[in-house]
Amino acid sequence: MDNDELYQQVILDHNRHPRNFREISPCSCQAEGYNPLCGDHLNVYVRLSQEGIVEEVAFQGDGCAISKASASMMTAAMQGKTVEEARALCAEFHSLITKELDPGKETHHLGKLTVFSGIWKYPSRVKCAILPWHTLKGALDNKPTVSTE
């Protein structure tokens, strides 16, 4: 398992010590995400400032290392973004993990999130990585429940 592209240190670290792993109460919006295939679920909470800036994103739930690390890194990446920027980052992440965006060649705002760039090689795991992002988008769009199916 040396050199494994999926379970890199960053991912293992976020799995072990997830950032912003808590509830925000009261929050500006929240959503529950569910992957019926594996039973994973999580809640994503968002606090926005009056100007519409993302002040805080947090999450809680059960999931594999991939979904937990993805959620953890997402909450960190969202801080300080406008809602529009947050939506744009969700879209970029989606393009990254479906191999539509090549982080080596194209400009992007993904930063450390590029550790997920190899995940398209594991089709069964793409949904694990995307679930927190779909859920965040659901929260911003006022859709209280989100499913990956």
Add this chain to the structure above:
Amino acid sequence: MLDIQKVRRDFPNLRTRTRDDKPLVYFDNAATTFKPCQVISLTHSHYCHRTANIHRGVHYLSEEATAQYESTREKVRRFLNAASLSEIIFTKGATEAINLVAYSWGRTFLKPGDEIIISGMEHHSNIVPWQMVREATGCVIRVIPLTDKGELCLDEYRRLLGPRTKLVSVVHVSNSLGTVNPVREMAKDAHAVGALFMLDAAQGIAHEPIDVQAWDIDFLAFSGHKLYGPTGVGVLYGKEKLLEAMPPYQGGGDMILSVTFDQVIYNRLPHKFEAGTPNVAGVIGMGAAIDYVRTLGWEDIISWKKSLVEYGTRVLTAVPGLRMIGTADNKTPVFSFLLGEIHPHDIGTLLDREGVAIRTGHHCTQPVMKRYGIPATARASLAFYNTKEELDVLATALRKVIEVFK
């Protein structure tokens, strides 16, 4: 004794190399089994030399294909020791067989308040069809609970049985726990209150010889692909007098004797339940699978699998932090487990990197997961062609998984 190396040569898929040229360890047999050359070559030769529709041609090929198709019915009859060929209905799998009974028998004979008993370890395919019948008829579903070891609470089963019970439908061998249920006894208990007894033998069919007459089974369902045969084909067995009284499940060609716009006369059994062109090659391939199992002999298969249960339990429970889900006294080599706090998905992906194919998730048995308060398990399910060395590979790979997450 089973000559395991010789047997393995019959299954070309066992020679697959996976990622990084690692030899495949295939431990996902509860999902589907590999097919021996005998099955592959008969299916192949059907498509090469015997392609024809059945029951309707006057030409040579059609007659040949029909004969092979119908001779498989006889093979299945003998395999289950059914009383008559009319009792063997080809379906596309266990799921369709259960749906056939639920739809045709259930909707015809169940009334509001009538009770069906299933168990807490059913596959979704033996839950959802009955929920659909409940919608349609107002019948009630009762569920036999599970013990901590993953066995059925038989006392509770007997308490559930009563004058309102019309059908008991339970799994023979659990795909997620490996438990082998005492179905002969359970059938007796069901009949004592006048209920019918249906067996989901999707896994059980590869576990031990089934005798539907001696066991007094009313309906039985299985799939060819879990018995080393092709996908997309399976069997419903039903006692003739029950099938006679049931209306057809689907309408179409082959299931009729005559059709006018005013009237239709249904064909006799078993054709009444086989509307449309069936999976001819699949049925024939399933026949070859049955021949294969009979030639190997049940005794050797059973004793080898028993030693795999013992060895697997030993080497896996020695892995630090491994918690086995399903430790019934009578079980098949199906090992459902958790590993510390590591999510089963991660275990599955990391084992895949080592060439070990397992399944992770709820295994289409969500109520079982709920019963044990877990979202999912990792499951290694073995067939008779698996070896103790392969179990060692799994145990070593699991220790590596622990290292990654340390």
